[in-house]
Amino acid sequence: MSVPGDLDRLATLAGRSWRASELPGGLTNHNLHVVTDDDGPPLDLVVRCSSGDAALLGIDRDAEHVNTARAATAGVGAAVVEYRPDLAMLVIEYLHAEALQDADFTDAGVLGRAARACRQLHAGPRFVGDFDMFQRQADYRRTVRERGFALPPTYDDHAAAWAEVQRALQVHPRPTVPCNNDLLAANHLDDGERVWLIDYEYSGNNEACFELGNTATECGFTPEQTEAWVEAYFDHPTRADLARVRLQTLVSAYGWSLWGFIQAATSPIDHDFWAWGLEHLERAEAVFGGPDLEGWLRDVAA
Known part of the structure; x- marks a missing residue:
């Protein structure tokens, strides 16, 4: 243009x-x-x-x-x-603040400011529309199938486990709140006193734990960082709170990986979207095949 x-x-x-x-x-x-x-x-x-x-x-x-x-x-x-x-x-x-990078979240002050911003957003006016990653994943998967886009051969191997995750999260459903749903590091702007949240392309009312899990996924949090993140948001999180956020890191990684594969097939932007999608799928597969998933499922359904 x-x-x-x-x-x-x-x-x-x-x-x-x-x-x-x-x-x-x-x-x-x-x-x-x-x-x-x-x-x-x-x-x-x-x-x-x-x-x-x-x-x-x-x-x-x-x-x-x-x-x-x-x-x-x-x-x-x-x-x-x-x-x-x-x-x-x-x-x-224009907001006069610095976009965060993944490494910035190792600072407890940054983590706390980001958690406060999320709580403030979630307590704000309801958004237009809802966001459900299980529905989004189904829509993206249908798009890939109908358009004949390339997909890693192992993607559908996890369909049964994916359905089990969805069932576990639905045992005790939580109310939805206005969520950004795409809070990678660069969508946090920090001015040293507060964190601002930007980019509402995928915004909609959703469970707060998805927001937290998505951030943990996108910003590459370690298990210890994820625990500190959940504590910063909830103050006194329950075992179910932590398990729910950890499950939502899986939901985020598996669902958003399809976004990368669709972009790889369609976007005119010079970016390796295939590698982006593959990285997210590999994160999800590490959880699907790892030792922690069964315990998380028990904790959120208990």
């Missing part, structure tokens, strides 16, 4: 002089930092320009817009400035 021409069509920037620079990251978005440089009221913005087939990945851009605004209302996200679905653009305020 012609970035300058498209940006000039935004009402926020109409008649303004501005400069734009690329922001790193974004595997389904092209993100720009836009700052005005004229005599008008200063604007410091991020323009999220959508790319790819959002429907293929189960992304609802209208819901993303609403939920981004609700996360801002909860006090953990950037305020929405303008939404232009006709331009595939969402304009939000």
Whole structure:
């Protein structure tokens, strides 16, 4: 796309002089930092320009817009400035904070700030739509099958164990809360005093333990880090709390691996999505074949 021409069509920037620079990251978005440089009221913005087939990945851009605004209302996200679905653009305020990396979570202060941000999001206004990784996994698997996309030969070997995990989590279902559902390290912005949460493409009401388990998976937490993470969120977690989050790390890894394989077949972005999906599948397979799964299943169903 012609970035300058498209940006000039935004009402926020109409008649303004501005400069734009690329922001790193974004595997389904092209993100720009836009700052005005004229005599008008200063604007410091991020323009999220959508790319790819959002429907293929189960992304609802209208819901993303609403939920981004609700996360801002909860006090953990950037305020929405303008939404232009006709331009595939969402304009939000720029947050002056640093994107976290996996290693940052070894700092107890960072871990605590991230946990507080999650609790604040989860206590905020309900989101538009629900997110259930078991349904998402089934939808992704159907897409792979119907489109003939490549899939590692061992993926379906775990179907019976996957169903057992789902049954165990349903024995004592927990209420849903507004969740980001994609809190990899870079979607946490830390200003030293608080952590902000960004990128609501996959947001929806979900069980809080999925949010925690997904973060543990995406940020490569050790078992000890996962335990500290659960304690930071719950304060006094039960055995079932910890087991539930650990099970959800498996749910996240196995379900999201299909996202990588779909992206590998369809995305125009220069990124090794196949390796990304394979890494997540290998994490899941290590749990499926490991010694801990049976105990976790017992603990969440007890």
